[in-house]
Amino acid sequence: MVMVDAPVLRMSGVDLVRNGNLLLDSVSLTVREGEHWALLGANGAGKSTMLGLLGAQVHPTRGSVEVLGRLLGRVDLRWLRTRLGHVDPRHPLGAPLRLFEVVLTGLTNTIELVPRWRPSDDESARARRLVDDLGLGHRIDARWQTLSQGERGRALIARALVAEPKLLLLDEPATGLDLAAREQLLESLDLLRHNDPRLATVLVTHHLEELPASTTHAALLRAGRLVAAGPVAESLTTEHISACFDHPVRIDRVDGRWTARAGRRAAPAAC
Numbered sequence: 001m002v003m004v005d006a007p008v009l010r011m012s013g014v015d016l017v018r019n020g021n022l023l024l025d026s027v028s029l030t031v032r033e034g035e036h037w038a039l040l041g042a043n044g045a046g047k048s049t050m051l052g053l054l055g056a057q058v059h060p061t062r063g064s065v066e067v068l069g070r071l072l073g074r075v076d077l078r079w080l081r082t083r084l085g086h087v088d089p090r091h092p093l094g095a096p097l098r099l100f101e102v103v104l105t106g107l108t109n110t111i112e113l114v115p116r117w118r119p120s121d122d123e124s125a126r127a128r129r130l131v132d133d134l135g136l137g138h139r140i141d142a143r144w145q146t147l148s149q150g151e152r153g154r155a156l157i158a159r160a161l162v163a164e165p166k167l168l169l170l171d172e173p174a175t176g177l178d179l180a181a182r183e184q185l186l187e188s189l190d191l192l193r194h195n196d197p198r199l200a201t202v203l204v205t206h207h208l209e210e211l212p213a214s215t216t217h218a219a220l221l222r223a224g225r226l227v228a229a230g231p232v233a234e235s236l237t238t239e240h241i242s243a244c245f246d247h248p249v250r251i252d253r254v255d256g257r258w259t260a261r262a263g264r265r266a267a268p269a270a271c
């Protein structure tokens with residue numbers, strides 16, 4: 001049975017063991033509607049592993065993961081995956097499709113267009129609206145191969161949202177983007193979150209500069225364990241980020257955005 005007010009995600013005491021290695025260690029986390037989580041950590045901390053669990057791609061070794069009120073291990077994974085939006089920058093593409101067609105494949109949860117399948121008028125209208133919201137209206141008929149990396153990244157977000165998921169998972173969406181493309185992407189995410197107040201998101205990154213201003217919560221992983229998890233005012237602090245990256249780092253927040261700088265050691269006293 002699905003509880004009406006069940007959180008979008010709930011991990012309780014999760015361990016994940018692979019090849020004898022403990023990749024996630026006693027992780028507990030709850031994500032609710034309208035929350036926008038950053039999942040931060042150094043290389044190898046376990047961020048992608050955790051996103052794989054949230055996206056129902058792997059199962060926990062111990063503990064439980066509930067996604068949209070359903071327990072992993074008991075739920076039909078096809079049911080679940082059609083209700084999750086997952087933006088993977090390594091999205092594979094075979095046939096030469098146009099941007100709009102790639103967005104439509106989010107409705108069938110396929111890589112290619114399904115032969116003889118047609119979107120409804122409502123689905124087409126929603127796909128167009130998302131393409132516009134992501135600032136890609138002028139590129140809607142462009143062939144995928146001709147799009148820039150930034151345009152592809154935003155198109156994949158439209159693809160992930162077109163089936164109206166309750167949860168959007170984003171794996172390092174700003175990687176490889178230049179400054180302008182990154183800023184466009186972050187503005188688009190802020191707008192989408194504003195337009196759909198019930199949507200919950202989890203965004204993986206190494207860089208605080210890549211967090212949209214609309215980020216509400218953060219989970220900080222270090223060697224598979226949570227260093228901190230909660231509202232940004234409590235979790236994105238100099239102390240927690242320094243512990244998470246095992247390096248002294250100073251955090252500032254200006255106009256809603258975060259920056260991180262290596263902390264300076266005290267200067268030697270002048271003689």
Ligand SMILES: Nc1ncnc2c1ncn2[C@@H]1O[C@H](COP(=O)(O)OP(=O)(O)OP(=O)(O)O)[C@@H](O)[C@H]1O
Pocket residue numbers: 018019021023041042043044045046047048049050206
């Ligand atoms: N199948 C596996 N068997 C054993 N170890 C694995 C397996 N998959 C991943 N790992 C290890 O688990 C750790 C966490 O990997 P993961 O990819 O989740 O880290 P990450 O935080 O996403 O890192 P990055 O920022 O570099 O992408 C790494 O040390 C990785 O080598």
